[in-house]
Structure formats: C-alpha cells, structure tokens
Amino acid sequence: MIQPRATKVLVIGYVWPEPRSSAAGGHMMQILESFLQQGWDITFSSPAGTGEHRADLAPLGIREVPIELNNSSFDMFISELAPDVVLFDRFMMEEQFGWRVEKHCPNAMRVLESSDLQSLRDARHQRLKDRLKASDDNNDFSEMFAPALREEFEFMADTDLAKREIAAIYRCDLTLMVSQVEIELLVEQFKVPRNLLHWCPLMVELPTRSPVPFEDRANFLHIGNFRHAPNWDAVLWLKTTIWPLIRAQLPTAQLHIYGAYTPPKATALHNAAQGFHVMNWAEDALQVMSATRVCLAPLRFGAGIKGKIVDAMLCGTPNVTTPVGAEAMYGEEAWPGAITRTAREFADCAVRLYNDKAQWLNAQAQAQTLLAGRYQQALHGPALIERLVECQQHLANIRRDNFTGSMLRHHQHKSTQYMAQWIEAKNRLN
Template identity: 60%
Template sequence: MLHVLVIGQAWPEPRSSAVGGHMMQILESFLARSWRITFASTTEPAEHKADLSALGITELALAGDHASIAHLLTEQAPDLVLFDRFEMEEQFGTIVARHCPNALRVLETSDLQSLREARHQLLRRRLIEGLDPNDFRALFNTSGPELFRQMAPSALAQRELAAIYRCDLSLIISDVETDLLVNGFGVPDYLLHWCPLMLDPAAQTLRPFAEREHIVTIGNFRHAPNWDAVLWMKHNLWPMIRRHLPGAQLHIYGAYASPKALALHNPDEGFHLLGWAEDALQVMSNARLCLAPLRFGAGIKGKLADAMLCGTPSVTTPIGAEAMHGALPWPGAVAGTAEALAKACVRLYSDQAAWQQAQAACAPLLKTRYDRNRHAWALTERIEHSLAHLDEQRLYNFTGAMLRRR
C-alpha cells in the first residue's frame, strides 16, 4: 500500500472551485487503490473546506520551519509527495528531495498560471488601446507561438516550468496546455500526464426545457477571470440579452463575493448577485442556460462541466470551451463577440428544439472526455509505472537534475 503525502497550498474546497474539486477527484482515485493519504497545509481551514478525515485521510497542520518539516517527512516516509501547485514545490521541494530522495515527486498544476496571466496581459493591452470592447475574436485566436512569446520572458512562466522540470511527474488538466508545454517550451512528454476532471455520467433523468428558467453563472469571485466575466456581463453582454428577453433573469453565484461585487446586484435589471451556492448542481439543474463569457483564463472550467452533468446547455467563449470538448460538438454555443454570445443565449433560451439538441450533446461529451473510472485508472497506473522506473526517468531528466542543485 502506497503512502501519499499531499502538501496543499490550501485545504480543498470542492464546492467553491474546480481546483478543489479536481484535488478531491485525485484523492478519491488514490483511495480507490487503498493508498494511505496524509494531507498537510500551512494554511488555516476555510469555511467550505472538505472533511478529509471522514474519508480516512489524515489531516496535518504544517509548520513553516524546516526542522518541523524535516521531522514530518522522516516520520511519514511517503512513497509519493504531491505538491498542490508549483508554489508548494518551490517552498518544500528541496527539503522533500533531501529527506525523501526515493519518493516520487508529483506536481498538481491545476492550470498553467503563466498562461492565464499572459492572456490577462493581452486583454489589458486591448482594453488600454481602446479597441472594440465587444469583439475579442483576435484575442481568442492568439496562436501558440504568440502565447509562447508572451509567456517565456515572464518570471511566473520560468518559475512554473522550473517546478515542472524538478518534479518527476506533473498533472496537466488541459491537453491544450500539454501541447503548449511540449511543442512550445520543449518539456519532455514523459514528465507530463493529462489529468482532466474525473466525473460520473450525467443523471439519467434530466429536467426538461419547460421546467427550467433563468440564466446562471457560477464561479469563485477570487478568481480573476470570473470577476472579469461578471463585469463584462454587467456592462456589455447582459443589456444586449435583456433587450430580446426582457423577462429573463441572470443569477450569479460564487464563493467569496466582495462588497464591490455584491454592489452590482440590481433586480430591476434582472442582474442578481447571490453569493455562494449551497448546492451548485441543484442551481445548475434549475437553470435553462449557463453563461460563461470568459475573456481570459487557462485550464478547464468546472462551471461548464457542472452544466454538462446537469444537462444544462452553455454559452461561452473559445477560452471557456478550450480543451473541454475535443472534436465533439459543444453542448450549446461558443462565440467570440458580445453580440454573438447574446444572440446564442436568446436562441437557446427561446428555441426548445435547439435547446434539446444542445442538452443531448452533454452525456456523450462527459463519457468521452471525463470518465471517472478511466482517468482514475490511468492516473494511478502512471504513478505506479513512474515509481517502478524512477531512477531511469530521473537520469534522462537532466534539466531537472540541474535545477534541483539550486
């Protein structure tokens, strides 16, 4: 039985963010193999923290001093150390390598932060230049080489890539990001493992068109792409939709809404800021449509996966849909301008046949891209294979060996 030590940047909050949900899916994959898990973090538990102990996972408060960490590592003697995002590898990677040299070092990236930041900078540049605030097709079509040129000089990308090289295996949630790392930055593919969201099939009985109402969006307000999307909806997109659907209501849910966000609440405009959703899937199941007009970001989007699980058609941008559907049809609409997004919302909200066609696309997409059993098996098999060939893999990761000599 393998012993896994997770060093968490924060305690998992699966009902607050896709990041927390993905971590829980990884932990559940390990538990299915009867691996023993210890989860340690230097942060205080937040309000919506998952009860790991109820799953048989040991929870430890991690002290920040090296003597305490060295004692913990010696006492735990893990076979595998999972770093929850690259900052944890930066902080604890050296001491883990010193005290647990034979432990497999795995990095959960969640998404490429440097890609998200590069896209944010490109968006800011467009807005500063005063370009059309409703047409972002050129931004969304930024090529891989252009993204590489934007990312490569940044300290964030250099830190993130260094952590990937120093680890034995990095979990990449987006196959688009895998392609960027391999073909843009030259990272060897044996250091990477595609690990998307691992989901159960959609419910067999889905609420029909006539029993649903309103448009919903869900997202943690601390996540900059979500806040940007709320502002774009408020000032540009929602007024266009309301002109054609005067009775429609937009319900915006998310953890950690600030007073600044809550101040946007305006029932007269049908614009409702409703804070944290106790049951996000129930909220999504009641809605006729999910709207996610993301102008920048990375990874794959939990809100859109939740929409598929609930059979709720979604309208989003190419950033929102990126790496989520492969060659399969999107269960809703993808567009790069506010006008096209609004038009798609109006059509799907009003046209029952189009809505039903979009709903029917949810289940095949979930099965093909996000099957829990298949991805959980692939993840644990890859880890066991890496452990069995660890010396050979480290020999060929010469760049990682150099970086570990810092």
C-alpha cells in the first residue's frame, strides 16, 4: 500500500531558535515538536547569523538551510523544496520572503508565527518613555497598565509598525497568537477576521517531580534576555526603586539577575554590597529558578505572554509581577503570586511571599492548576495541527473570503519585489 506523503513544512526564522535565551525561541521549538510528532518533513531556514545559544535542530531530523535576503537563490531553493506549509517567524520574514513564496509556491499555506504583537509592545514602550519624561514619580505606574482595547488601538493605529505588522497578518492564511488579549485587540479594534487567527500559547509538559521545598530555597531572581527591551527596563526599575524597598525590609536579601547577551551597561549595575548580582546567562534556567524562593518580573511594558513566568510555575516558584506581566496568562484561575501596580506594592508583596510559607505554598499550588488548565502541550499541540490541516483543506475559500489580504498582497508584494530586485542588482554591481 502506498503511504501518504508527509506534510512538508518550511520555517523561515527571523533568527535561529534559542529556546534557552527567550520565550520566542522556546515557543518555536514547541511548534516544531508538534510538527515532528505528526511525522512532518521540516526544513528550517534563516538569513540570520548563528547565535551562541542556538538549538541544534539536525539531531531532531530538521534540515537547516541558511538563506539570504534580497537574493534570487531563494527562488530556486523554495521551488525545489515545494513545501505544503510555509511558516514565517515574525512579520518581517513575511515582508521579505512572502512574495517569493507566493510566486514560486502559490499553493503553499502561509502561516505567521507572531510571537507577540511587536507594534503593541513598541507603542507601550513609547508611552512609558513619555510618562518617564513627564513625571519624576518612579513608584506608581497604574495608568500605564491594562488600558482599554480602544485606548491601545488609538496608541497604535497611526504607527508605521502597526500598519506593517497587521498587513502581514492579513496577507497570511493563518496567524498564531500567544495572547488572547491580542486576538481580541486585532478582532475588535483592527477588524481582523477571527478565522485568520489561532490561539497557540506556550506549550509545556506538566512537571512530574515535586518542587524544591520552601526551606531549601533562597534569594530573589529576575531572568530575561537583555536584548529584549522590556527586560532591560525591568532591571532598571528593580535597581533604582524596587530593590532598595525590598532591602529596607530584608537587609540581607539577595537578588540574582540572569539573562542572555548581558551588555556592559547591565554588568555595571552589579553591586554585591547591595545584594544586587548580575549573573550573566543561566545555562539551565529551570535549575536556577528551582533554587529560588521568589521570581520578580516588574514589567512596565511588553506584549505577548511571559516565558519567565511559565518557567517559574513549572519550578513551583511564586512570582510577583505587574498587569503587563500577567496579561493574557490566566483566565478564571487564581494568580500564583501577586500582581501589583506600584513599586511599593511590588516590594511589599515580594517580602510577604518570601517570608510567609503558607502564602508561598498556596501560590505554588495555584501555579500547578494554572499550568494544567492553560499551557499543556498535550492540549495545544494537537489543536494546532488540527487547525493547520483544516486550513489546508479549505485554503481556496479562506483566500477568496480574505479580499483585504489579497489586495494587500497585490500591492505590497509588487513594491517589495521591485525593491528586493533593485537591491540584488545593486549588490551584483558592488
């Protein structure tokens, strides 16, 4: 009997995945794992250089093929590969390669992995900058947190980044979204058809071992890739305002800050006398998280959902965060720690969690409930595959009904194509 051909997938990565450096890298690996469980044939390509913490995909059976921007060599590559599905990792890759995919593999389903809405994160960052310029108050940021969706739309609507990002969503057949809040923002305010979006949060295996007990843990921890602007801002807020408030109540407290690609400006903040330790990259984030009593995530802006908080839940480590940090990460479930709006409240909650074993154990139990109800790979992996297969089966109807996407592809791809061809011709002359 002739066996059916395995679905052939091409992933075009903004970077080579680094699951130990960022939540985005971890989410990409979770998506790839879902494909591998189906026996799909996967090729991963990227125009980026190789990072020092990149995952080795070849032992998983995934081909790795470097590609170039603005180079027609990609045309021959994708024509020969003839994928059934092309997954763009971040909208910039759809801008660069989408027209080439459509031209040479028009029947391939085009899927966008958004990671988070970059235009939302950027608009929130600008609001924070404006707020810091307008006021010396470094304690209360209540007005920054969780505004109405309409207000978020008004901050984003006129930005170039939002127009580019949402145009890419329209041009694709399906976009994977980690945040249900961002889905509602796109549907209710930007009028993106709901059928073009699929909720695919971080996907994890539930822990089988008992977490490290309260008595065997010590210290506070913050972790996050320093190349991600919200993480660097969180470190600054910790250093200037929150950590002094914690140390005033716990004079011997120690804070360990881990992050990939630690810049000199971060290491300059290290001060052992203040208990403020910049530790560089953690080779095993779950190990250091498991030894920690409380995770601190004082995010004043950002988007998507937070890998550091999922890691904390996996390790049974209660966390203190802000409404931005907790956004879209829980529904009816209780939060496994504390959600705060001011530096003073943040510090007080962190100290209480650190000292109060009963409260700490309750938060730990709430983390297990939240993980089981919202983040199981066993639930979201099959749901992702089912949605992709369904879209493949109805691809012609999806594209017919998405006239806005068709129109955007017609105009944007023409301009992008001509620009890419001009750059390629210019590069030949040089």
